[in-house]
Amino acid sequence: MAHLHLKDIRKSFGSAEIIRGIDLDIADGEFVVFVGPSGCGKSTLLRLIAGLEDISGGALSIGERVVNDVAASARGVAMVFQSYALYPHLTVRENMAFGLKVRKVPRAERERAVAGAADLLKLDSLLDRYPRQLSGGQRQRVAIGRAIVAEPQVFLFDEPLSNLDAELRVHMRSEIADLHQRVSTTMIYVTHDQVEAMTLADKIVVLRDGRIEQVGTPRQLYEAPANVFVAQFIGSPKMNVLDIATAQPLAAAATPPAAATRCGIRPDHLHLAGEAMPGLPGTVALAEYLGAETLLHVRLASGDICLALDRAAQAPRIGSNVVLACGPEHLHFFDAEGEALRER
Template sequence: MAGLTLRNVTKSFGKVRVIKSVDLAIDDGDFVVFVGPSGCGKSTLLRVISGLEDLSGGEIRIGERLVNEVQAAKRGVAMVFQSYALYPHLTVEQNMGFGLKVRKIRPAEIKSRVAEAAATLKLDDYLGRYPRELSGGQRQRVAIGRAIVSAPEIFLFDEPLSNLDAELRVHMRAEIAALHQRLGNTMIYVTHDQIEAMTLADKIVVLRDGRIEQVGSPRELYARPNNAFVAQFIGSPKMNVADVAPMTEILRSSGCDLTGVASVGMRPEHLAVTAPREGTFTGMVALSEYTGAGSLLHVEVEQAGTFLVLQNGPESAETGKEIGLTIEPGNIHRFNAEGIRLD
């Protein structure tokens, strides 16, 4: 097992710089998730770490070893892709052991490693089956098993659950978390789904336009986002961010310090519904979406725009109804004109 260090890492395709001077330190045994919008460079960065893409500049170290010029197969990493990439004519056992066979590992050792990985992933009863005889979740477990048997220092996952249905994604997410607890290896996981990031990660790396916006634990990024971009990307539903000007008088009267503030952020779960004209804000419910555990309200707030509000419980404010909204001053996030957090 080993940690990972990136120093001033860049990657360009022709004249287009996709990864821009990335510095990152990942400790041995960490589960790190790269998140960001489509095109932010998270999968490209993962491929650069793996050696599947050449580095344009900077340094990559796995443990103390500089791996810039080391080919992918010798870096001590194993990658699990979005597509399962299983050989259809090989059994589960043969698929899991294929990489070891290519490396000319002794058959007895291959069999032992495959059996151990199969037990870990609960695939013992499927070793003789072919990929066509497996469910999507079982195929993905085979792909993960193929990575396990190679005994890597670092596991790399590139959106491994995006082809699965919602229920199976939740199940496989729990399996991957449990796998990390059992193995203890460093794992780096790419996803566009911030719920996956929040539930899996020890540390989240938020990327935008090839740069790191913030690195921290899920709790740190949720409670203290560095800027408005991270604030809206982390959390579901996303944070409401609005121009402070129309709300200046209301917010100041409720005890909010607005020195240097250009915009404010309020999470939907921190806004509470009250009687009309009794809250911090007053608005009209433009849409009410029933979620089972509660409702997601789209509330048109006077002069401030539309706010998302999570209302828990069976009762729901009706569409077209005027309501009040209240929030504790400590739950209001303040940003300057550049979108940077103000403490």
């Protein structure tokens, strides 16, 4: 295992700066998720850590060693890609042992390593099959097994579940979380899916345009987002962000800071109140039935659409007039630049 220290890490392709000065510490044994929209630089940052791209500026340390000029094969990291990258002409056993064979690890040692990883990942009965004979989830487990046998200090995952269907993604998420508990190795995981980030991470790094917007636990990012971008990126459905004048019927009870120009309210913190009660009046424009709850799209007088999760057995119909209410402790205030104002 190893801790990582990134100091002012930069990456440019020609005149285009992709990573713009990243400072980050990752503790030994921590599960860290890089998350952000497409093009934010999360996969590039992972490739810089892996040694698959050259660092343009700054210093990257794994353990006590600066590895800027260390070859990928000598960094003590193992990477699992979005594509399984398995050799179709090799069996599961041979795919998992391939890296060790290239490094001329003795056969007996290779077999012990493969057997241990296969037991850990429940691949014992599949060792003599070829990739074409496996399901997508099984292929991904083989790719993870190939990384495990290398006994890396750091595991790197680059959107490993993107090619799987929704049900299998949920299953594989739990397997990866369980794997981390058992091997206790530092893991860095890249995804664009904030649900994956929230369910897997000890710590989430939210990226935008090659910069870090916020670092924190899933709870910290959900309950105390640093800015509007994080507030709306973390959480599903996303946070409502309204002009302070529009939100005044709710915000007045919380005494918003003088610098506040916008007010944020998570859909799960809104509830329906009686028409005579204080709150945001509006009309139901769409009702999405989700089983245990209904996601209401409520059109306010300002024209804004406000999302609210209604858990009543009978949700209001489209076209119904409703009033949305929220406790003042659940309001988030932002200034003109979109930065969070903590004093409430």
